[in-house]
Amino acid sequence: MTSSKDPIKVYDARWEVDEFNDQEVQRLFEASLGYAQMLGIDTLVMARDARLGCARVLEIGIKTALESGFRIFVCYDPISTPMSYFATMQTSVHHPNTMGLTITASHNPKQYIGIKYTVPTVEAIGYDCGPLGGLKKVKELYHQSDFKLKRSAGGSLTILENPADEYINYTFQLASIKEDSLKGISIILDTFNGSAGPELYRALTLAGVKVTAHRLAPNGEFPTGSPNPTSQHKMDHAINLAKQHNADLIIGIDGDGDRIVFGDQKGVFSAGFVMIPILRSITSGNATVSKVLYDPKVNPLALLKWAEANADPVLFRNGHSQIKAFMKQTNALAGAEESGHFYHQLPLEKMLVSGENSLYTILLFLKSVYQDKDCINDIRVMQDQIFTSGEFNFEFANDDIRDKAMNAILKLFKDDQAELTTHSQNGDDLEGTVIYKGISKQSARISIDNNWYAAYVRTATNEKGVVRSYISSSDEQTGKELQKRIINLLQTDFEGKEIE
Numbered sequence: 001m002t003s004s005k006d007p008i009k010v011y012d013a014r015w016e017v018d019e020f021n022d023q024e025v026q027r028l029f030e031a032s033l034g035y036a037q038m039l040g041i042d043t044l045v046m047a048r049d050a051r052l053g054c055a056r057v058l059e060i061g062i063k064t065a066l067e068s069g070f071r072i073f074v075c076y077d078p079i080s081t082p083m084s085y086f087a088t089m090q091t092s093v094h095h096p097n098t099m100g101l102t103i104t105a106s107h108n109p110k111q112y113i114g115i116k117y118t119v120p121t122v123e124a125i126g127y128d129c130g131p132l133g134g135l136k137k138v139k140e141l142y143h144q145s146d147f148k149l150k151r152s153a154g155g156s157l158t159i160l161e162n163p164a165d166e167y168i169n170y171t172f173q174l175a176s177i178k179e180d181s182l183k184g185i186s187i188i189l190d191t192f193n194g195s196a197g198p199e200l201y202r203a204l205t206l207a208g209v210k211v212t213a214h215r216l217a218p219n220g221e222f223p224t225g226s227p228n229p230t231s232q233h234k235m236d237h238a239i240n241l242a243k244q245h246n247a248d249l250i251i252g253i254d255g256d257g258d259r260i261v262f263g264d265q266k267g268v269f270s271a272g273f274v275m276i277p278i279l280r281s282i283t284s285g286n287a288t289v290s291k292v293l294y295d296p297k298v299n300p301l302a303l304l305k306w307a308e309a310n311a312d313p314v315l316f317r318n319g320h321s322q323i324k325a326f327m328k329q330t331n332a333l334a335g336a337e338e339s340g341h342f343y344h345q346l347p348l349e350k351m352l353v354s355g356e357n358s359l360y361t362i363l364l365f366l367k368s369v370y371q372d373k374d375c376i377n378d379i380r381v382m383q384d385q386i387f388t389s390g391e392f393n394f395e396f397a398n399d400d401i402r403d404k405a406m407n408a409i410l411k412l413f414k415d416d417q418a419e420l421t422t423h424s425q426n427g428d429d430l431e432g433t434v435i436y437k438g439i440s441k442q443s444a445r446i447s448i449d450n451n452w453y454a455a456y457v458r459t460a461t462n463e464k465g466v467v468r469s470y471i472s473s474s475d476e477q478t479g480k481e482l483q484k485r486i487i488n489l490l491q492t493d494f495e496g497k498e499i500e
Contacts, residue, residue: 005019005020005024006139006142006143007020007024007028007114007142008127008135008138008139008142009114009127009135010126010127010319010461011116011126011127011319011320011321012106012114012115012116012117012126012135012321013028013032013114013115013117013135013138014105014106014108014112014113014114014115015112015113015114016111016112016113017052017053017111017112017113018111022056022060025056025057025060026060026063026064027142028115028138028142029060029061029064029065030064030141030147030148030149031138031139031141031142031147031149032101032115032117032138033064033065033068033070033149034141034147034149034150035132035137035138035141036070036099036119037068037149037150038132038137039097039099039119039120039131039132040097041070041097041098041099041119041120042070042071042095042097043070043071043072043073043091043095043097043098043099044065044070044071044072044073044098044099044100044101045072045073045074045075045084045087045088045091045098045099045100045101045160046058046061046062046065046072046073046074046075046100046101046102046103047074047075047079047083047084047087047100047101047102047103048075048076048078048079048102048103048104049078049079049080049081049102049103049104049194049195049218049255049256049257050078050193050194050195050218050219050220050255051103051104051105051110051112051113051220051255052110052220052221053105053111053112053113053220054078054103054104054113054220057103057113057115058074058076058103061101061103061115062074062157064149065155066155066156066157067151067155068149068150068151068152068155069151069152069153069154069155070155071095071155071156071158072155072156072157072158073087073091073158073159073160074157074158074159074160075087075159075160075161075162075163076159077162078195078218079162079163079164079195079199080194080195080196080199080256080257080258080358081102081104081106081116081256081257081258081356082196082257082258082355082356082357082358082359083163083164083167083196083199083257084100084102085100085102085118085122085353085355085356085357086163086166086167086170086357087100087160087163088100088118088122089122089346089348089351089353090163090166090348092120092121092122092351093348093349093351096120096121097120098120098121098122099117099118099119099120100116100117100118100122101115101116101117102115102116102117102256103115104116104255104256105255105256106254106255106256106258106259107226107227107228107229107230107254107255107256107259108226108228108255109222109225109226110220110221110222110226117130117134117135117138119131119134121351121353122351122353122355123324123325123328123353123354124320124321124324124325124355125321126319126320126321126322127139129319129321129322129325130321130325134321164198164199164202167199167359168199168202168203168206168359170348171203171357171359171360171363172203172206172207172363174346174347174357174360175281175360175363175364175367176367177207177363177367178207179206179207179208180207180208181207181208181370182204182207182208182209182363182366182367182370183208183209184208184370185208185209185210185248185249185366185369185370186209186210186211186212186245186246186247186248186249187204187209187210187211187212187247187248187249187250187251187366188212188214188238188241188242188245188247188249188250188251189201189204189211189212189213189214189216189251189253190213190214190215190229190235190237190238190250190251190252190253191213191214191215191216191252191253191257192215192222192224192227192228192229192234192252192253192254192255193215193216193217193218193219193220193221193222193223193224193227193255194218194227194253194254194255194256194257195218195255195256195257196253196256196257196358197213197215197216197217197218197253198216198218199257199359200253200257200358200359200362201213201216203359203363204362204366207363207366209366210247212241212245212247214237214238214241222255226255227254227255228254228255228259229252229253229254229259229260229261229340230254230259230261230339230340232390234252235250235252235261235263235267235268238250238252238263239263239265239266239267239268242263242264242265243265246265247265248264248369248373248376249262249263249264249366249369249376250262250263250264250265250268251362252268253358254340257358258320258341258356258358259339259340259341260340260341260342260358260361260362261340262274262365264376264379264380266380266384267383269379269380269383270298270299270302270338270383270388271298271336271337271338271339271340271341271342272294272298272299272301272302272303272306272336272338273302273305273379273382273383274336274342274365274379275292275298275302275306275334275336275342276302276305276306276309276375276378276379277364277365277368277369277375277379278334278342278361278364278365278368279292279306279309279310279311279334280309280368280375281364281365281367281368282333282334282344282364283309283310283311283333286310288310289310289311289312290310290311290312290332290333290334291311291312291314291330291331291332291333292306292311292312292313292314292332292333292334292335292336293313293314293315293316293323293326293327293330293332293334293335293336293343294306294313294314294315294316294335294336294337295315295316295317295318295323295336295337295338295339296315296317296318296430296432296434296456296470297318297337297338297339297391297456297470297472298313298336298337298338299386299388299454299472300436300439300446300448300452300454300472301382301385301386301448301474302382303441303446304446304447304448305382307445307446311333311334313441313446314330314332314424314425315421315424315425315430315434316335316424316428316430317424317428317429317430317431317432318337318339318431319431320337320341320356323335323337323341323343324343324354324355325354326426326428327343327345327354328354330426332345332354333345338470341356342356342358342361343355343356344356344357344360344361346360385474385475386472386473386474386475386479387471387472387473387474387475387476387478387479387480388470388471388472388479389469389470389471389472389479389483390470391468391469391470392468392469392470392483392487392498393460393466393467393468393469393498393499393500394466394467394469394487394490394491394494394496394497394498394499395463395465395466395496395497395498395499396465396466396467396494396495396496396497397465397495398464398465399459399464399465401465401494401495402459402464402465402466402467403459404494405467405489405490405493405494405496406457406459406467408489408490408493408494409457409467409469409486409489409490410433410457412485412486412489413435413437413455416437417437418435418436418437418453418455419435419436419437419439420433420434420435421433421434421435421436422434431458431461432456432457432458432459432468433456433457433458434454434455434456435453435454435455435456435457436452436453436454437452437453437454438450438451438452438453438474439452439454448474449474450474451474451475451478452473452474453471453472453473453474453478453479453482454471454472454473455469455470455471455472455482456469456470457469457470466499467490467496469483469486471483471486
């Protein structure tokens with residue numbers, strides 16, 4: 001059975017619950033497990049978050065895998081994606097040929113469901129990223145009319161205990177944190193009724209942090225809307241709570257626990273600035289300079305401060321799976337995306353995994369705050385100093401007009417004698433154009449002029465006729481004037497319609 005519909009996206013499989021019937025979901029698992037068989041995988045770790053559609057998808061996946069002879073370890077409790085990665089790491093110690101399948105739809109609204117994949121050894125895959133092309137191969141098998149999954153006897157099912165205690169202990173050791181060692185810090189923790197709430201609350205209170213929780217209980221209905229802390233105004237209530245409780249910080253986390261927002265009583269911080277205290281925690285005492293990856297939206301002032309923290313900032317394209325693969329390839333110490341994703345080297349036994357551990361990210365940040373609370377004010381000063389537009393998006397009548405609009409934006413920057421880049425230093429396609437004015441980098445050394453700006457312009461991956469733009473600049477006037485010129489160009493010359 002094949003389908004003309006396609007659940008495979010750039011970073012994972014994702015669809016609306018009512019979009020695919022049970023037979024189509026089974027077909028996706030057959031394609032996924034056929035890919036696993038090609039890689040010699042014999043073991044699966046399957047986990048889920050709190051989404052309402054997870055149970056149905058998980059049961060279909062388990063049945064399909066058992067009939068194909070796989071050894072399966074499953075955690076039925078709703079847990080975060082980072083904790084599911086940890087469970088896969090633990091299993092991979094004893095069963096190296098392990099695939100991880102996490103049933104989740106991340107920060108999307110409640111009607112969505114999906115699967116995130118890892119292959120040995122706990123390596124995230126995406127479309128055209130991973131062995132045999134990663135999800136590109138899964139998509140090929142899904143649509144291949146003559147593909148049939150090899151069936152085999154001998155499948156087994158083991159139910160895993162919730163790994164929260166081991167996950168917390170592991171992460172405390174990794175971050176060099178002990179019980180009550182962060183006493184004196186107060187935070188507002190907003191977990192958007194996602195699955196990461198209980199594990200983070202337990203860990204942070206154990207570390208001595210005073211936690212005031214909001215939307216803590218996992219609830220797949222997501223009664224206050226999509227669980228995405230990076231969306232506009234989503235953290236407003238947490239900010240108000242911080243003022244009421246005089247809390248030091250706010251922390252927001254998405255539905256499956258791998259997207260994090262930090263801020264204070266005045267608002268949220270950019271991920272680039274958040275990385276400064278994190279890097280101080282992990283590079284302190286290091287004699288060598290370490291590569292740290294950043295996506296095209298991280299602002300240059302933050303990169304300048306990274307370099308001062310003994311990091312060599314390396315530009316790479318957006319994409320969770322792709323960034324983690326490049327981290328492994330280059331032995332990068334860490335990475336950050338402005339979308340709120342933070343990446344680290346995570347050791348366990350003889351493994352060294354490049355991936356997300358949100359608790360580790362938070363503990364590293366709070367560790368720096370504990371050592372020097374002034375770092376919050378330092379971030380606030382930098383945040384208030386620069387301008388960031390947020391991503392602003394325009395839709396056009398067709399892709400031909402979209403491309404002409406895109407070229408007009410790029411001409412505007414060229415005429416301003418800005419530097420335009422479409423590929424990283426390693427030659428990787430940035431899937432858009434990065435623009436710098438008044439910014440230079442030689443090796444790990446970064447310099448910026450008093451009046452600088454940076455931008456990232458790209459066409460949308462999954463929507464037709466859409467151009468996405470993002471600007472950061474040295475001051476509000478420079479950034480707003482530039483944004484106004486671009487918007488006027490897109491609306492007046494190409495009849496673009498602004499969309500979310």
